[in-house]
Amino acid sequence: MTRLIDELRKLPGIGTKSAQRLAFHVLRSSPEDAEKLAGAIRELKASLYLCSICNNITDVDPCSYCTNSVRDRQTICVVEEPTNIATIEKTRSYTGVYHVLHGTLSPIGGVGPEQLRIANLMTRLADADEVILATSPTTEGEATARYLVDEIHRAEPRIRVTRIATGVPAGSDIEYADEVTMSRAMEGRREI
Amino acid sequence: MTRLIDELRKLPGIGTKSAQRLAFHVLRSSPEDAEKLAGAIRELKASLYLCSICNNITDVDPCSYCTNSVRDRQTICVVEEPTNIATIEKTRSYTGVYHVLHGTLSPIGGVGPEQLRIANLMTRLADADEVILATSPTTEGEATARYLVDEIHRAEPRIRVTRIATGVPAGSDIEYADEVTMSRAMEGRREI
Numbered sequence: 193m194t195r196l197i198d199e200l201r202k203l204p205g206i207g208t209k210s211a212q213r214l215a216f217h218v219l220r221s222s223p224e225d226a227e228k229l230a231g232a233i234r235e236l237k238a239s240l241y242l243c244s245i246c247n248n249i250t251d252v253d254p255c256s257y258c259t260n261s262v263r264d265r266q267t268i269c270v271v272e273e274p275t276n277i278a279t280i281e282k283t284r285s286y287t288g289v290y291h292v293l294h295g296t297l298s299p300i301g302g303v304g305p306e307q308l309r310i311a312n313l314m315t316r317l318a319d320a321d322e323v324i325l326a327t328s329p330t331t332e333g334e335a336t337a338r339y340l341v342d343e344i345h346r347a348e349p350r351i352r353v354t355r356i357a358t359g360v361p362a363g364s365d366i367e368y369a370d371e372v373t374m375s376r377a378m379e380g381r382r383e384i
Numbered sequence: 385m386t387r388l389i390d391e392l393r394k395l396p397g398i399g400t401k402s403a404q405r406l407a408f409h410v411l412r413s414s415p416e417d418a419e420k421l422a423g424a425i426r427e428l429k430a431s432l433y434l435c436s437i438c439n440n441i442t443d444v445d446p447c448s449y450c451t452n453s454v455r456d457r458q459t460i461c462v463v464e465e466p467t468n469i470a471t472i473e474k475t476r477s478y479t480g481v482y483h484v485l486h487g488t489l490s491p492i493g494g495v496g497p498e499q500l501r502i503a504n505l506m507t508r509l510a511d512a513d514e515v516i517l518a519t520s521p522t523t524e525g526e527a528t529a530r531y532l533v534d535e536i537h538r539a540e541p542r543i544r545v546t547r548i549a550t551g552v553p554a555g556s557d558i559e560y561a562d563e564v565t566m567s568r569a570m571e572g573r574r575e576i
Contacts, residue, residue, distance in 0.1 A: 271558075279558055280570065283563050283567035283570060285571070326558065328552065328559075329551075329553070329554050329558075352575055354574060354575050354576065355576045356552065357549045358551045358552060359549030359552075360551075361550070363564065363565075365525075366471055366518065369471060369553070370554065371476075373553040374471055374472060375475035376549065376554055377551070378475060378518075378548055379549075381547060381549060384517070
C-alpha cells in the first residue's frame with residue numbers, strides 16, 4: 193500500500209491525500225479492474241515513445257512527421273508540447289517539420305535549458321534554413337524563444353530564426369485587446 | 385408621450401418596449417431630473433463636435449491629436465471608432481495621428497463607403513508617408529481594410545499602407561488559439 197501511494201505521489205497534481213484516496217480506490221476495486229489499469233500503464237510505455245528526432249509522442253520511431261517525404265525538412269517549427277503540433281496542423285498551412293521542447297524555461301519552477309529537449313534540436317540545425325519559434329507569447333514562452341534564438345545563431349548564424357506573430361486574435365474587436373497585445377500588433381504591422 | 389417614445393426608439397438597442405419603459409420613467413421622475421436629462425442631451429450636442437480633420441470626438445476643432453505639434457503627421461492610423469484611439473494610446477508607443485471612420489463596411493447592414501468618413505481621409509494623403517489600417521480583424525474590419533488599401537494606392541501609390549498584426553494575444557497559450565488566428569500568426573512570423 194505504501195509503495196503504491198509513493199508511486200502515485202510522483203504524478204503531477206497528486207499529493208499525499210489524493211494518492212491515498214486513489215490507492216484505497218484500487219484496493220476496493222475488482223482484481224480485473226486493477227489488472228486493467230496496471231496493464232494500460234505498462235502498454236502505454238511499451239508502445240509509445242518520444243520520436244528520437246523531434247521528441248513528438250509516437251508509436252513508431254522516427255515519427256510520421258519526420259519520415260514524411262512530402263514535408264519540408266529545411267523548416268523546423270519549435271513548440272512547447274506535443275499537443276501544440278495539432279494546433280498548428282489544424283491551420284493546414286504549415287508543411288515543415290517540428291521539434292518538441294517538452295516545456296519552457298522557468299527559473300522559478302527549476303526548469304533550465306538542460307531540462308528541455310534542446311540538445312537534439314542543435315544537432316538538426318545543419319540541415320535547416322529556418323527555425324520558427326512557436327512557443328506561446330507568455331513570459332516563459334518568450335524567455336524560451338529569446339534563449340533559443342541566441343543559441344541557434346551562435347551555432348549556425350546563417351539560419352533564419354522567426355517568431356510567430358503576437359496580435360489581435362482573428363474575429364476579435366481591437367476594443368478588447370490589452371495594451372501589450374495592441375502594442376505588439378502595432379509593432380508587428382505589415383505592408384499590404 | 386408618443387413623441388418621446390418615437391425619439392427614444394431611434395437610439396441603438398432601444399425597441400418599442402424599452403422606449404415605453406424609459407418614457408414612463410421620465411414621466412414619474414421629478415421636473416428637475418427631466419430637465420437635467422434634456423439639458424445634458426442639448427449640452428452634449430452644443431459642446432462636442434467631430435474633428436474636421438480626423439473625425440475624432442472633440443470639444444475643440446481641430447482635436448488635440450491633430451494640433452499636437454509633437455505628433456508625427458506623416459503617419460495616420462485609421463480606426464473604426466473614437467474609443468479605439470484610447471486603446472492605441474494606452475500602448476504609449478504610437479506617436480502619429482489618427483483618422484476615425486465611424487464604422488466598418490457592412491453590405492448586409494447597408495453601410496457602404498459613402499456612409500463612412502473616407503472622403504476626408506483621401507484629402508489627407510498628400511502629407512502622409514504611412515497609413516496604418518487598425519480596423520479589427522473581424523470580417524467587416526478586414527473588408528474595410530482591403531477596400532481602403534485599394535483606394536489609397538489608387539490615389540497615392542507611393543504611400544506605405546500597413547495592417548496591424550493578427551496573432552496569438554500576449555500572455556495567452558497557443559493551445560487556446562483558433563485555427564485562423566494560428567494560421568495568421570504563422571504567416572505573420574517575423575525574423576528575430
